[in-house]
Amino acid sequence: MTLLQVRVAARRQEAQDICSFDLVAAGAAALPGFSPGAHVDVHVPGGLVRQYSLWNDPTEQGIYRIGVLKEPNGRGGSRAMHEAVEIGTLLQVSAPRNQFALNESAGSSLLLAGGIGITPILCMAQALARRERAFSLHYCTRSRDRAAFLERLYAADLAGSVHLHFDDGPASQRLDIDALLQRQDPATHLYVCGPKGFMDAVLDAAKKSGWPDDRVHYEFFRADPVHLEGDAPFEVRLARSGRIVAIPADRTVTQALAEAGVDVPTSCEQGICGTCVTPVLEGTPDHRDSYLMPDEHAANDCFTPCCSRSRSPLLVLDL
Numbered sequence: 001m002t003l004l005q006v007r008v009a010a011r012r013q014e015a016q017d018i019c020s021f022d023l024v025a026a027g028a029a030a031l032p033g034f035s036p037g038a039h040v041d042v043h044v045p046g047g048l049v050r051q052y053s054l055w056n057d058p059t060e061q062g063i064y065r066i067g068v069l070k071e072p073n074g075r076g077g078s079r080a081m082h083e084a085v086e087i088g089t090l091l092q093v094s095a096p097r098n099q100f101a102l103n104e105s106a107g108s109s110l111l112l113a114g115g116i117g118i119t120p121i122l123c124m125a126q127a128l129a130r131r132e133r134a135f136s137l138h139y140c141t142r143s144r145d146r147a148a149f150l151e152r153l154y155a156a157d158l159a160g161s162v163h164l165h166f167d168d169g170p171a172s173q174r175l176d177i178d179a180l181l182q183r184q185d186p187a188t189h190l191y192v193c194g195p196k197g198f199m200d201a202v203l204d205a206a207k208k209s210g211w212p213d214d215r216v217h218y219e220f221f222r223a224d225p226v227h228l229e230g231d232a233p234f235e236v237r238l239a240r241s242g243r244i245v246a247i248p249a250d251r252t253v254t255q256a257l258a259e260a261g262v263d264v265p266t267s268c269e270q271g272i273c274g275t276c277v278t279p280v281l282e283g284t285p286d287h288r289d290s291y292l293m294p295d296e297h298a299a300n301d302c303f304t305p306c307c308s309r310s311r312s313p314l315l316v317l318d319l
C-alpha cells in the first residue's frame with residue numbers, strides 16, 4: 001500500500017485526554033480526498049500502526065484532521081501520538097479508506113457517538129449539514145471535560161441538530177437509547193461509533209426495535225483483546241504451496257504463520273480494520289472480528305486471521 005508523507009501542521013487539546021492533529025502533505029503531492037466516515041492508518045512513532053477517523057468536512061481539501069484519545073492502558077499507539085507527535089513531526093499515513101460510509105441521500109440520519117467515536121460522526125454531521133439533509137447527533141461522554149470539538153458542534157450549521165449527554169449530569173439529559181430508536185422515522189439511517197459497551201447498547205436496542213440491518217451502520221474503533229484461553233489447535237493449508245501450518249491453541253493464525261515464515265499484513269490485530277482479511281477456500285472459520293458484515297461471516301469465504309480461528313480441523317487459505 002502506498003504511504004503518504006504528512007507533516008503535523010497543528011495540534012490542539014480538544015478535551016481531557018483528547019488531542020487533535022492536523023496533517024498536511026509533507027511534499028509536493030496533494031493529499032487524496034476522502035468521504036464521510038473515512039479513516040487513515042497512521043504509522044505512529046515506535047512502529048505501531050493505528051486507525052484514526054478523519055473528523056473534518058470532506059470538502060476541506062489538503063488536510064486530514066484526526067482526534068486521538070490517550071489510553072493509558074492501551075498498547076502504546078495513542079500514548080506515542082500524545083507524547084511524541086508535535087507540530088512539525090513528519091508521519092506516514094495510508095490513503096483514506098472508508099468502512100463506515102454515509103448514505104448522503106437518506107431521508108434522515110441519526111448519528112450516535114460515544115467518547116472518541118465523535119470523530120467520524122462529526123465528519124458525517126458536517127457533510128449532512130452542508131447538503132441540508134435532516135439529521136440529529138447525540139454525543140455521550142462521561143463529563144463535559146471529556147467532550148471534544150464543542151466549539152465546532154456549537155457552530156451555527158450544527159448546533160440545532162446536536163444533543164449532548166453527560167454521564168455525570170442530571171438524569172433528565174441522559175440518552176434514553178430505546179426511546180430514541182423507537183421514535184425514528186422508518187426511512188432513517190442509524191450511524192453509531194464509540195466504546196464497545198456503548199456500541200453494544202445501541203446495536204442491541206436497534207435489533208430489539210426491529211431496525212433492518214441495511215439501515216444500521218457502525219464502526220468499532222477498539223475491540224476486546226483477543227483471548228485464546230480454551231481454544232483448540234487446528235491446521236491451515238496454504239493453497240498456493242500446499243504447505244500445512246499447525247495453529248497451536250495459544251497462537252493466533254497470523255502469529256503461527258509469521259513463526260513459519262509466512263507474513264500476512266496486519267494492523268489493528270483486533271479484528272476491526274480489515275487489513276488481514278484472507279480468502280478461505282475450504283473449511284469453516286470461527287469468525288471473531290467486528291469488521292466483516294454478517295452476510296460475509298455467513299459466506300465463510302474469507303476471515304480475519306489476526307483474531308478468528310476455525311470450526312473445522314483444517315482451513316485452506318488462498319495464500
Ligand code: FES
Nearest residue numbers: 267269274276306
Ligand atoms: S489486522 Fe485488523 S482485522 Fe486483522
